[in-house]
Amino acid sequence: MKRAHGGYLGADFRSRWGLPVINIPGCPAHPDWVTQILVAIATGRAKDITLDDLQRPVTFFKTFTQFVCTRVQLFE
Numbered sequence: 001m002k003r004a005h006g007g008y009l010g011a012d013f014r015s016r017w018g019l020p021v022i023n024i025p026g027c028p029a030h031p032d033w034v035t036q037i038l039v040a041i042a043t044g045r046a047k048d049i050t051l052d053d054l055q056r057p058v059t060f061f062k063t064f065t066q067f068v069c070t071r072v073q074l075f076e
Contacts, residue, residue, distance in 0.1 A: 019046055023055045033060045 009021055019041065024033055037057060040049055050058045 020051065021055050022049065022051065022057065025056065025061070030060075033057070 013021055022037055024037060026033070036059075037049065040046055052058050052061060054061075
């Protein structure tokens, strides 16, 4: 269910303002990513944010977040 488009809320979920869920995963989520998304929403440019199938901004999440996490040792 959590990997489904839109996550637990579903692909058709919209906030009161008509915005979709935007997932910003991280290790932790980078503050610049959070800030840039909030600025886009606050300035009325939320529709300019392209989301992938997991509702993540494509600009920041072209690869798995874990690959750039300094706390996870994937290749030991």
